[in-house]
Amino acid sequence: MTELDRYSQLVFAIAGPQATGLKVDAGAVSMMLDVSEMTTDERVQIEAKLRNACEQAGAQSVRIMLTAERVAPRIIAVASGKGGVGKSTLSTNLAVAMKLAGRSVGLVDADIYGPSQPRLMGAENSRPEAEGKKLIPVMGAGEVPFLSMGQLAKPGQAIAWRGPMAGNALSQLVDAHWGKVRDIIVDMPPGTGDIQLSMIQKHKPMGAVIISTPQDLALMDATRAIGFFDTAKVPIIGLVENMAGYVCPHCGEMSNPFGTGGAEAAAVELGIPFLGRIPLDIDIRLASDAGTPPALGNGPIARAYADIARHVIDWIDSPKAPTA
Structure with missing residues (x-):
């Protein structure tokens, strides 16, 4: 030798x-x-x-x-055209499910005015440190590193910033020391305003996941969000239907307070993939409030998130996904 x-x-x-x-x-x-x-x-x-x-x-x-030949992480935006459809919960559980599937994934809470990821990730009292001029993500549930404006503001403090200030704050969250993270799930704020424009212009997402509830009004807003990303030339990975049916814990009867199948039908009409549906289940609310994402479990809800994550992973790894 x-x-x-x-x-x-x-x-x-x-x-x-x-x-x-x-x-x-x-x-x-x-x-x-x-x-x-x-x-x-x-x-x-x-x-x-x-x-x-x-x-x-x-x-x-x-x-x-x-x-340091660093490869920039790929950004996957999770968006909706309105609030209250479960976008943040989907973002959390998508990131956790992708991590469980073996991906190197991180999470950014871009909902500057209503950050909820610190609670959802079970790390409300955590504060990120900085190295140089960059933040170091905090480890959350499921060993997923994440950053949120909720970690930087005082608890309960209202964040009253104009668009440019909010855009700069978002850049600090995205341009952090992500280390080995390859995919970043970005929990977008609802709507199509300044924050979304700043995100797309400066950090060009690889693709977007759109979430909607089954009723017509939510689907109208989701369609606007899809049009927004289409105009910005950000590919749509697919559509997720949330709050899709409720099983009574006492009698076992299924009811559909928000309708059923609307998002899947809309996906077919719009020619985009349907990624799956998540039921309206109190266990999701209880687990989320406790900072233990249901994707970490073993039941049907965890499997639903795992199936959606698999669709997203397959899209990222497919030839049709952008390479840069």
């Missing part, structure tokens, strides 16, 4: 493919270390391990050049 081979095995055992360009010359060892997918603590630890291991193996000097 040559000296280069010996050091190669040693370096690979510590840093894997992140260490490249290894050279050994008269006791001087040099290499490049890609730190773009590492946190600061990980970088410091791996760099120290590499240096110590090489010195113990006989290196007279060790030079480690740090590189």
Whole structure:
């Protein structure tokens, strides 16, 4: 075994493919270390391990050049044309379900004026730290890192900002230290105003998931949201129907207070995929208020979120999805 081979095995055992360009010359060892997918603590630890291991193996000097060829995370917007249809709950559980499916995923609460993700993610008392001028996401339920304006404002404080200020705040949440996160679910505010325009213009989502309840008025607003993303040339991943039927816990009878099948019919009419439906179930409300997303469970509700997540993942990985 040559000296280069010996050091190669040693370096690979510590840093894997992140260490490249290894050279050994008269006791001087040099290499490049890609730190773009590492946190600061990980970088410091791996760099120290590499240096110590090489010195113990006989290196007279060790030079480690740090590189950061970071790949920007892909943004998936979850949107609706109106409030009160369950968009934030879907965003939370979609992110958790994608994480459970093995994706490297994060969550941004872009609903600047009504942030709810800290409660939904079970981290109401958490506050993000900063490194340099960038925020470090907080770990939430299901080991999903997330950021929300609700973490930066005082509890119960009304956020009365004009569009440009809100847009700048959103940029701070998106342009954070996401580390190994590859997909970011963005919980959009309802409507098609300044925040949505800022998001699309500056952070160009890879695609959008639209959520609606079954009744006609909600579908009209969802159709407007679809038109908004179409105009901005953001692909529609599909439509989700929320509050789709209620099973009485006492008699087991199914009722449909908001109608049924409207979103699926609208998806067919609009020529977009139908991703699935979520029932109107008190367990979703109880789990959400407790900061334990129902996607973490094993019942039919968790399976419904898992099915939607699988559709989204398949779309992201498909040839028809944008590559940049």
